[in-house]
Structure formats: structure tokens, C-alpha cells
Ligand SMILES: O=C(O)C(=O)C[C@@H](O)CO
């Protein structure tokens with residue numbers, strides 16, 4: 009079997025989006041003076057879809073959401089020529105060709121995300137060619153079904169957040185992730201607002217259910233050192249991305265500071281990036297995203313590395329490419345789960361492009377032993393709400 013063609017198309021959402029609100033989600037731009045709403049650079053309203061076809065007609069689907077137009081250019085210009093004419097079963101060789109040939113300017117960020125998209129499509133082909141789901145090629149079924157946590161609860165009105173938490177508690181979720189709205193730029197009032205929201209959510213879900221707290225790189229070390237001791241009484245399962253991804257020493261200091269586990273990784277790349285995080289005890293929970301980190305080829309290696317450190321892997325975002333890594337590894341106890349909503353930050357856009365995503369039932373996800381490959385097809389229902397760039 010040989011790769012015959014690589015097609016990368018950008019799906020630009022033209023449909024309605026939930027308008028941004030202030031203090032919706034603390035984020036890395038909060039620390040930079042700006043007159044615009046800071047979360048705007050972290051909206052994912054475009055997505056690049058990669059279709060790789062083999063000489064016997066199998067089509068593999070990959071995807072990338074980081075800088076999708078740039079990712080498409082990297083795929084078209086640099087990565088496609090490296091894989092066309094090659095055997096997809098030589099996936100390690102192909103991964104190394106892509107990684108090493110772009111090493112001078114790649115390694116992390118959008119290049120590794122583009123490599124991830126090609127690698128996902130290759131693994132989709134592998135599964136389809138032997139009529140097996142990808143997780144069966146990685147280690148098989150390690151769970152009867154996948155526990156998942158409800159992920160949203162962005163910082164809105166306190167009552168709205170409590171109503172949202174109650175709604176999904178009633179649907180059987182036992183784990184919830186919420187977003188802080190405030191950070192160093194918002195002073196002591198912001199600290200009070202952050203604590204008020206956590207307390208309000210605990211009032212709804214109690215202490216028999218897990219609560220994870222997301223900073224999305226919106227704090228700094230000094231502020232996090234003030235906040236974590238105040239948060240301990242609320243017993244969060246983890247506090248996520250308190251500082252920017254490059255501040256690994258900051259992560260390591262915070263991870264030892266209190267009883268609260270620090271999580272991160274969705275903005276880290278490749279096996280080597282996670283080797284650093286683990287060696288320096290920077291995180292207690294690893295959260296790579298398989299469509300960023302280097303695809304399934306890289307994520308599978310990182311799962312093994314994390315297993316050797318007894319550090320759990322909870323991939324960032326839901327989405328099928330992550331579910332296969334969780335199903336096939338004892339290192340990964342659960343998945344993140346965004347239900348389908350109106351398009352807001354963009355984590356929801358996946359549902360408007362692909363069919364095949366499992367719907368959570370009572371806080372669990374299921375993958376089918378008999379659905380080959382990643383289990384995704386391209387959705388046609390919302391095509392009229394996308395501008396597609398060939
Ligand atoms: O789901 C996460 O962990 C994210 O970082 C998503 C992003 O939109 C901020 O919440």
C-alpha cells in the first residue's frame with residue numbers, strides 16, 4: 009500500500025458564534041495591556057482537515073486546529089511531498105522524516121501540529137486497512153468504557169454557572185472542569201471573584217464529585233503562589249496551566265507548593281517536551297492534545313513515558329484522536345468531554361465538521377470495537393456554514 013495523495017482543507021466557520029464576554033476565561037493575554045477582549049486570540053473558529061488517500065482507495069482523516077491556515081501551508085509545502093509514495097505502515101519512519109526535515113524551524117507549535125494532522129490520517133488508514141479501530145493497534149481496550157469529565161463552566165454569572173453544573177450533574181457527570189475569570193490584572197477583587205465561583209460550584213456538586221480548575225496560562229508564579237493555598241480547602245482534582253508553558257520552573261515550584269496537583273501539557277510538544285516536564289516534576293497530570301503533540305505516533309510514546317513516572321495522562325479536549333489514546337493505555341484514566349454547544353471558544357467546532365464522536369452517557373464514553381480507524385467521517389449537515397479553503 010502506498011500514499012497517493014494528501015489534501016489539506018481549511019474549514020472556516022461562518023455560522024453564529026456566542027459573543028465573547030469579559031473575564032470569560034483567564035488566559036495568557038490577560039497579563040498584556042490590551043483594549044480588546046483577551047480571549048479573542050484563543051478562539052478556534054477554523055480547523056484544517058487532512059485527507060490522505062492510498063493507491064488502493066483508503067482515505068485517512070486527520071485534523072489540526074492550531075493556526076489552521078499556516079498548518080495547511082506547512083502540509084502542502086513540506087509534509088505532503090515527504091509522505092506521498094510511501095507505505096503508511098512505515099509510520100515511525102514517516103514521522104521522523106517530517107520531524108527531522110522541519111527541525112530547523114519546527115519541533116514545537118504549528119509545525120508539530122501539522123505533523124500531528126498527517127500522522128492522525130496515517131493511523132486512520134492503518135486501522136481501516138486491517139478493519140480495526142486505532143485503539144486496537146495501540147494496546148486495545150483497557151477500559152469497559154471511558155470515564156469523562158464535563159468541561160465548560162466558563163466564568164459567567166455565578167447563578168448561570170451553578171445552573172450549568174446542576175444540569176450536567178443531573179446527566180450523571182461526576183467530574184467537572186471550570187474556568188477562572190480573573191488573574192493578576194484584577195487585584196484582590198479578582199481573587200475574591202475566583203474564590204466565589206469555586207465555592208458556588210462546590211455548593212452544587214458537593215465534595216463527592218471532582219472539580220478541576222482551569223487557568224489557561226492566565227496567572228503568573230506570584231499570583232498562583234497566593235491563590236493555591238486559598239484554593240486548597242476546595243480540594244480541586246487539579247489546577248490547570250497556572251502559568252505560561254515555557255515557565256517550567258514555575259510549574260515545578262507550584263506543583264510542590266500545596267496538596268493541589270498541577271496539570272498541563274496542551275501547549276507542549278513531542279516526546280522530548282514531556283520528558284522535560286516529567287523529569288522536572290513540573291506536572292502531576294499530563295494533558296497533551298494528540299492533534300498538536302505529534303499525533304498518535306508521539307502520543308503513544310508519551311503514554312508509555314508517563315506510565316513509567318506514574319503520572320496520569322488526561323489528553324486536552326475530547327475528540328476521537330484523544331479517545332483512542334485513553335482507551336488503549338492504563339496511564340490514561342479518563343477523557344475530557346465538551347458536549348456539543350453553539351460555537352463559542354471553538355472546542356465545539358469538531359462536532360460541526362466530523363461525524364462519529366461518541367456522546368457521553370452518565371459520565372462515560374464508549375468506543376466501538378468494530379469501527380475501523382479513528383471512526384470519523386466528514387459531516388455534510390453544516391457545510392453551508394463553512395467557507396472551505398482548498
Ligand atoms: O479544555 C481545555 O483544557 C482548554 O484549555 C480549552 C480552552 O478553551 C480554555 O478553556
Ligand SMILES: [Mg+2]
Pocket residue numbers: 222224248249274324
Ligand atoms: Mg486547558
